[in-house]
Amino acid sequence: MSEYVLKLNDFLVSQTDEKGIIVFANDDFCKVAGYTIDELVGKPHNIVRHRDMPKAAFKDLWETVKRGEIWTGYVKNKTKDGGFYWVYATVAPMVDPKDNKKYYLSCRRKPSAEEIKKAEALYKTMN
Ligand SMILES: Cc1cc2nc3c(=O)[nH]c(=O)nc-3n(C[C@H](O)[C@H](O)[C@H](O)COP(=O)(O)O)c2cc1C
Numbered sequence: 140m141s142e143y144v145l146k147l148n149d150f151l152v153s154q155t156d157e158k159g160i161i162v163f164a165n166d167d168f169c170k171v172a173g174y175t176i177d178e179l180v181g182k183p184h185n186i187v188r189h190r191d192m193p194k195a196a197f198k199d200l201w202e203t204v205k206r207g208e209i210w211t212g213y214v215k216n217k218t219k220d221g222g223f224y225w226v227y228a229t230v231a232p233m234v235d236p237k238d239n240k241k242y243y244l245s246c247r248r249k250p251s252a253e254e255i256k257k258a259e260a261l262y263k264t265m266n
Contacts (some may be wrong), residue, residue, distance in 0.1 A: 143224040152167070164176055226249070
């Protein structure tokens with residue numbers, strides 16, 4: 140399936156509630172994943188999950204942010220039309236000052252070809 144290679148200034152942002160339901164996605168996220176904002180809001184974030192991603196990566200992500208720490212890692216995601224794209228993601232736990240509710244924010248940038256190669260090789264050994 141066809142790969143979308145991120146541009147240097149692509150910056151994909153999404154926000155979830157405590158359970159991983161998407162509450163916000165920016166234009167770059169929608170553009171790259173191939174969804175409209177209305178198709179994303181209210182859906183679980185695994186809507187973009189690619190089958191090549193090891194379960195352990197997301198287990199680590201969730202354990203890290205639930206501890207209140209920041210998780211960083213390489214993620215291969217699926218696009219709506221069945222393609223894929225690699226990102227380097229930083230996921231942070233946050234608290235909304237208005238209602239004290241927890242939420243999570245992920246910001247993603249372009250990984251280098253070398254970084255993708257390393258992540259690919261590592262994830263193959265994890266699946
Ligand atoms: C803020 C945030 C962003 C996330 N971004 C992604 C993502 O881009 N791709 C992805 O597959 N999972 C992402 N996840 C993890 C998903 O919630 C989910 O754990 C993962 O897709 C595995 O799906 P599963 O729990 O159904 O096995 C994100 C989680 C959070 C909290």
